[in-house]
Amino acid sequence: MTLALLLLAGLFLPLYPLSVLPNSLLQSRLNAEVGQGPQWRRVPGFKTGLLLVFPMIGVGLATLAMRLGAPDPRVLTLFGVWGGMTSLLYAFRLLSAKDGEIWISHLFTSTLALIWIGIAYGVDPLLPAIGLSVSLLPLVFMLDQLTQRFGIARSGLYPGLCCRMPWFSHLFVLAVLTAIAVPFSPSFFAIAALAFGGVAADEVVVLLPICLSWLLWTWAGVNLLTGIVWGVPRDDLVYRDLDPQWGIGVGSGMVALGIFGILLVEVSL
Amino acid sequence: MIAYAAYLLPILGLVSAFIVLVSAKRLSERVSGISVGFSLAIFVLALGLFIEQIALGHGQLATLGISLFSLYFDSLAALMALAVSTISLIVHLYSRRYMRDDPAYTRFFVLLDTINAMIMLMVLAGDLLTLLLAWHSIGIILYFLLNHDTRREAANRYAFWTLITHRIGDLPLMAAAALLYYSYGTLSIPVLFDAIAADPARTSVFGLPISETVGVLVLLAAFAKSAQFPFHTWLPYTMEGPTPVSALMHAGIVNSGGFLINRFAPVFVQTDSVLQIALLVGLTTAIMGSVMMLMQSDIKKALGYSTMGQMGYMVMECGLGAFSLAIFHLIAHGVFKATLFLDSGSLIARARKDPNLPEGEIYKFMVERKVPKPPLSWVVFAGITIAAPLLIVVAAHQVVDEGFLAHQGAIILLLFGWITGAQTLFFVYKIGGEQPFKLLGYVILSFALVILTYVLVGHTIDTLLYPDPAFREALYRAASLPAPMFTVLMLVLVTLIAAGWLLVFWSTARQEPLTRRYRDLYLAIYALMSREFYIADLYGRLAGSMLARSRRLNALMRWV
Incomplete structure (x- = not known):
């Protein structure tokens, strides 16, 4: 029963190959385009809900599994290693992702898979899971803004947005940085909580995937910025920047996320 | 009390960045006056605190009642804060005229103030998490400063190399902080050092002493930030940013490694064979940097390699146990290298008209x-x-x-x-x-x-x-x-x-x-060095190969 619950949790805190489910759901536009999914899955609200609810279900199932009967530590270590390898696999795949939806889905899988390290080594997974999932939300909204303007959120199609859409570009940069766990984002503190809390049990299994995945996220994030924010803008496109008030609202939301991150680390450590 | 006053050093920098940001529309290029004014205030405060610290002698810890954002103000922090604020003031004063007419004038000053605040936070950090925050943030902000000309592909490429190298340096520091927290149960730097001195024999990975493991990790972090071989390629290539950024980078940011090694001196003092790694790597870097400097015809690139050589010497000094000499070296090098960089632009312009030899x-x-x-x-x-x-x-x-x-x-x-x-x-x-x-x-x-x-x-x-x-x-x-x-x-x-x-x-x-006598050997060595030992080429190939493999893997797994 415990093992079954843990495996079920692997659908929501993605473990490869169970990760195919959340990835397919998050890549809704692509699926809708090839006639494999309904149009309502394109709405950012759906993705937001999925990003927030899936980790909660996963953490709930894993907690329930632990309460029903303490699993063999070797089984837990196996899940920790499995999570670490899933995270690395998707972080590596993220390097070549250009489409916004694929990007979000791979990053979601890579970040949330690390929660298994916490579960395996006695770190309370709830706050890190919340920290990692909420850090993706600003990017979901910003990518949706790109889709609304250009029909698709894809790196390399319309470079140099910083010259044509400064409000958007500033917020997009902040959203990407928040997603890839740079300092002051909740994901940074979530990563710190996992590393600091789990290291006591096994230094290599805990630190290696966390550090390597983190490095790959940065690389992928810079690739995304290079294809969208930097470069020479095209003259054959119509650019429409964000409304400044909307921008200030989103910016304030990111500041709130930073404060949440500080609270997160205060509670976790 | 002076430790609490030290909070003002990073805070003033952040306040300056915020005021510049919100007043840019109204004041246009005059916003730089705000930034320079704040820099001057920070310098005066740092000087005052340094004098106070000399009189006081011992270090003080200031906390806000949470585990984050505590400051440890000792002689090292006071001296580094003074050095950072001096170089920052010089760079600010220079930038005021140099950056005039630049379309991204405001962004430049906002980023400059922010990075100075983060450097200040790093040198004053009283806990491991604050140190990590500041250490990570410096690499990120530097990426945006180097990408100042957003249209230039070269600027983007070298900013990326800089960021990724700094990120590689962030990871060992993260691992060191996690291991120290696990071993001694505290994030506070002075408390941690007392605990290490009281019980240095604790073990960590594979039963190795914690001080040895942490020592190696701290060195790796310092090597990446201070452009030590083989993490050096980002430094000489980052000339695409504005000259003041080069000056700040070569006079300030690159010195972080020397500061970090000094900050962790109570850990290194417990080690047996870690500092020898610093000696070896520093020596290699010093020789390579100096030799490659001699081969450059571009003055800024020659200065870049000169910095590499000097940083190698600084790390080597740490590897010899002369920790404080490394601090003296980084301050002296910072002042003269900032001056050289800031003068290089006008020197090139003057030389074009009249070589004046x-x-x-x-x-x-x-x-x-x-x-x-x-x-x-x-x-x-x-x-x-x-x-x-x-x-x-x-x-x-x-x-x-x-x-x-x-x-x-x-x-x-x-x-x-x-x-x-x-x-x-x-x-x-x-x-x-x-x-x-x-x-x-x-x-x-x-x-x-x-x-x-x-x-x-x-x-x-x-x-x-x-x-x-x-x-x-x-x-x-x-x-x-x-x-x-x-x-x-x-x-x-x-x-x-x-x-x-x-x-x-x-x-x-x-x-x-x-x-002349050993011409073939000389030409072979010259060719090798002119390609900079093929290290940058190797990294380029490696990155290209990883991206290609990632694409193949995604195609194979149908992107889900």
């Missing part, structure tokens, strides 16, 4: 390539070259520390001083001239003055940063090699160096340069 012995030697006949017997001059600098460095060290010969580190540093002096005297011999002895006298006098100042200031900073003589001794001991090995090493080195000098003098006297 005074005709004389150096002109004939450097420009006309006329090698005069050496002034007197090469044997006599070789004797002076080898003996005079040696006497000066030994006498200068004797003034401040009679027992310096007991420290292996001091002896190796002395060796470097000797080589530097001998190189300068050899140059006098090589260019010849009408009054070689007058020139020789000037050079020896200048060299004696420089060495004496270096030794005296170094000693003063040593007693300021590490007032406990037992701790200083312990640092030297931690950096020591086994005595027989050290003796053999020194004998081999001295013999090689002396033989090298004699060979060079002999070939110069015979007007038959070694580069």
Whole structure:
């Protein structure tokens, strides 16, 4: 029963190959385009809900599994290693992702898979899971803004947005940085909580995937910025920047996320 | 109390960035005045706090009642805060005119103020998490400063290399912080150091002592930030950013490694064989940086490689146990390198109009390539070259520390001083001239003055940063090699160096340069160095291969 619950949790805190489910759901536009999914899955609200609810279900199932009967530590270590390898696999795949939806889905899988390290080594997974999932939300909204303007959120199609859409570009940069766990984002503190809390049990299994995945996220994030924010803008496109008030609202939301991150680390450590 | 006042140092920088951001529309280019004003205020405050700290002596911890954002204000933090604020003020003043008419004027000043605030937070950090936050943030903000010209592909490419190298350096520090927290159960830096001193024998990965593991991780973090071999490629290439950014980077940010090693001195003092890694890597970097500097025709790139060489020397000093000397070195290097960078632009502009080279012995030697006949017997001059600098460095060290010969580190540093002096005297011999002895006298006098100042200031900073003589001794001991090995090493080195000098003098006297005699070997080495040992090419290939594999894997797994 415990093992079954843990495996079920692997659908929501993605473990490869169970990760195919959340990835397919998050890549809704692509699926809708090839006639494999309904149009309502394109709405950012759906993705937001999925990003927030899936980790909660996963953490709930894993907690329930632990309460029903303490699993063999070797089984837990196996899940920790499995999570670490899933995270690395998707972080590596993220390097070549250009489409916004694929990007979000791979990053979601890579970040949330690390929660298994916490579960395996006695770190309370709830706050890190919340920290990692909420850090993706600003990017979901910003990518949706790109889709609304250009029909698709894809790196390399319309470079140099910083010259044509400064409000958007500033917020997009902040959203990407928040997603890839740079300092002051909740994901940074979530990563710190996992590393600091789990290291006591096994230094290599805990630190290696966390550090390597983190490095790959940065690389992928810079690739995304290079294809969208930097470069020479095209003259054959119509650019429409964000409304400044909307921008200030989103910016304030990111500041709130930073404060949440500080609270997160205060509670976790 | 002064530790709480130190909160103002990073806060003022952030306030300045915020005011510049919100007033940009109204004040246009005058916003830089706000930024410069705040920089001046930060400098004055840092100076005041430094004076207070000298009077106080011991370090103080200030906290906000949470585990984050505590500050530890000791002599090291006070000295570094003063150095950072000085360089920041110089860069701000210069940037005001230099960046005028730049379309991204506001963004530049916002980022400049923010990065200065983060550097300040790093040097003042009182807990591991704050140190990590600041350490990570510096690399990120630097990426955006280097990407100032958003349309230039080269700027983007080198900013990326800088960021990724800094990120590689962030990870070992994260691992070190996690291991320390796990081993001693605290994030507070001074509390942690007390705990390590009380119980240094705890073990971590594979049963290794925690101090050894953490020492290696801290060194790796420092190597990446301070452009040590093989993490050096980002530094000389990052000339695409504005000149003030180059100045800030080469005079300030790159010194972070030296600061970090000093901050963790209480960890290194417990190690047996970690500092030798710093010695080896620092030495390699110093030699490579200096050699590659000589091969550059672009003044800014030459300065970039010069920084690499200097950083190598700084890390090497740490590897020899001369921690405080590394701090002196980074401050002195910071001031002169900032000046050189800030002047390089106008120098290039002036040289385009008029080279302004005074005709004389150096002109004939450097420009006309006329090698005069050496002034007197090469044997006599070789004797002076080898003996005079040696006497000066030994006498200068004797003034401040009679027992310096007991420290292996001091002896190796002395060796470097000797080589530097001998190189300068050899140059006098090589260019010849009408009054070689007058020139020789000037050079020896200048060299004696420089060495004496270096030794005296170094000693003063040593007693300021590490007032406990037992701790200083312990640092030297931690950096020591086994005595027989050290003796053999020194004998081999001295013999090689002396033989090298004699060979060079002999070939110069015979007007038959070694580069002609061993032409094929010389050309092979030249080609290797002109491609910078193919290290940047190797990284480029590796990155390209990883991206291609990632694409193939995604195609294979149908992107889900």
